[in-house]
Amino acid sequence: MASMKIICPNGHLGFAPLKPGSFALGVAAGPDFIAADSGSDDIGPVPLGSDTCASPRAWQEHDLEVMLLAARRSGVPMIIGSAGDTGTNSRVDMYVAIIRELAERHGLAPFRLGWFYSEVDREFVRARIRSGSAVKGLDARDDLDESELDATDRIVAMAGVHPYMKLLAEGCDVIIGGRSSDSAIFAAAAMHRGFPEAQAYFLGKALECASFCAEPYGAKETVMGEITRDHVDVTAMAPEQRCTVASVAGHAMYERSNPFHEFVAGGMLDMTDCHYEQLAEKTTRVTGMRFVPAQEFRVKLEGSGKVGERFVGMAGIRDPYTIANVDAVIEWARQQTRERFGPDGWELHYNVFGRNGVMGDMEPLKDRPGHELCVVVQGVAPTVEMAEEVTMTGTRQLFYARLPDVKGTAGGVSFVLDEVLRASPAYRWTVNHTMAVDDPLALFPTHSAMVGEEVMA
Numbered sequence: 001m002a003s004m005k006i007i008c009p010n011g012h013l014g015f016a017p018l019k020p021g022s023f024a025l026g027v028a029a030g031p032d033f034i035a036a037d038s039g040s041d042d043i044g045p046v047p048l049g050s051d052t053c054a055s056p057r058a059w060q061e062h063d064l065e066v067m068l069l070a071a072r073r074s075g076v077p078m079i080i081g082s083a084g085d086t087g088t089n090s091r092v093d094m095y096v097a098i099i100r101e102l103a104e105r106h107g108l109a110p111f112r113l114g115w116f117y118s119e120v121d122r123e124f125v126r127a128r129i130r131s132g133s134a135v136k137g138l139d140a141r142d143d144l145d146e147s148e149l150d151a152t153d154r155i156v157a158m159a160g161v162h163p164y165m166k167l168l169a170e171g172c173d174v175i176i177g178g179r180s181s182d183s184a185i186f187a188a189a190a191m192h193r194g195f196p197e198a199q200a201y202f203l204g205k206a207l208e209c210a211s212f213c214a215e216p217y218g219a220k221e222t223v224m225g226e227i228t229r230d231h232v233d234v235t236a237m238a239p240e241q242r243c244t245v246a247s248v249a250g251h252a253m254y255e256r257s258n259p260f261h262e263f264v265a266g267g268m269l270d271m272t273d274c275h276y277e278q279l280a281e282k283t284t285r286v287t288g289m290r291f292v293p294a295q296e297f298r299v300k301l302e303g304s305g306k307v308g309e310r311f312v313g314m315a316g317i318r319d320p321y322t323i324a325n326v327d328a329v330i331e332w333a334r335q336q337t338r339e340r341f342g343p344d345g346w347e348l349h350y351n352v353f354g355r356n357g358v359m360g361d362m363e364p365l366k367d368r369p370g371h372e373l374c375v376v377v378q379g380v381a382p383t384v385e386m387a388e389e390v391t392m393t394g395t396r397q398l399f400y401a402r403l404p405d406v407k408g409t410a411g412g413v414s415f416v417l418d419e420v421l422r423a424s425p426a427y428r429w430t431v432n433h434t435m436a437v438d439d440p441l442a443l444f445p446t447h448s449a450m451v452g453e454e455v456m457a
Helices: 020-028 046-050 057-072 089-105 122-130 145-149 160-168 180-191 197-207 243-250 318-322 326-341 384-396
Strands: 003-006 033-039 079-085 111-116 154-157 174-177 225-226 231-237 263-265 267-270 275-280 283-287 290-293 298-315 347-353 373-381 413-415 426-436 446-451
Touching: 003 180, 003 197, 003 275, 020 057, 033 057, 046 145, 046 154, 046 298, 046 426, 057 079, 057 089, 079 089, 079 180, 089 111, 089 174, 089 446, 111 160, 122 145, 145 174, 145 426, 160 174, 160 275, 180 197, 180 263, 180 298, 180 446, 197 225, 197 231, 197 243, 197 263, 197 267, 197 290, 243 267, 243 275, 298 384, 318 326, 326 347, 326 373, 326 384, 347 384
Parallel strands: 003 033, 033 079, 079 174, 111 174
Antiparallel strands: 003 225, 111 446, 154 298, 225 231, 231 283, 263 267, 267 290, 275 283, 298 373, 298 413, 298 426, 347 373
């Protein structure tokens, strides 16, 4: 092929529904593939650890249905990566079941459905650690040890292009992937059709978040990427959007410590010498990308472990004196909790919105709080009952805080709700590491089956 087109309608399938207008325009442009990523660790460690989704199933079914019907009508493959936010085995099975249900509901002609899994057993990782093969930490983490592994409830490995290319080579028309590198979902389709790694991975980097690479900002709109052996063209499908030099280059630098390097299983996309050209009003062309193969094949692992049960309380503060002394008020509540529950075995976390609730200690204006504050209290403890009481204590005692110049008994804090609210259990990231493997497919078992009705003669 001289060139190949892929459309991406949603940068996180299911997180909010795709926009059908721009998707229809993308389908009309005649893509060779329809693909989307469905996962992110931006949602935090809870969905992975608890093996749940961060979004309603109805939204995920909506996008899968729209994409599947368009793909089968057009006769082009459809690829979904990191199923159900996290790409765990149960989320892959859920998406596979949805595809089967949709095929039956719409009476679709037979097609081959492929899928792969990404979960990794803790004992497999333990064996690698004990064999002397270091599971290396990312982002200044120490190498993984067995105590941190024991604190982990669930681990997924991040697939590269390899399981997707295997399933494409087997003739799969629809692929549901476990946890995957965002760019690999798209790069696999391009590499399957014979395009170079550098251009393929840049195509994936540009398309992974759909219309995030376009301007003006508009989420869940469709974007099309066209690849040749020399360049990648990125075009916005929404009538009001454009892919500009600034928007495409800006997205290429998005979400990385080094703005020019994108690491994937098996190597690195180097964008240092990329050249961006405004080819047309809605299209930017990119050249100059390079791919640097890795000397050792390593796969990223993500793991999450449960901390405890969690409740949330909320308090509002309007009194200027209480605002000026909000840290002392919070410390009073903490001390009351210590007196009730002892020094450890529980956690209280306070976010003070109106001062530094979003950025915490990085907030440059935290010495200039607003005229009113909202204090969000998160209490964590081993049991539901204890977590509720810890949170109740840590919230209500804000009202009773004793400050030096307070004479009255009315308190300087109000409550949004008298009760505290049960939240999802608290989890933390325990694994953000890479592990060496000899076979790129070793952690990603693939499966396929025919789906749909036989067309009656």
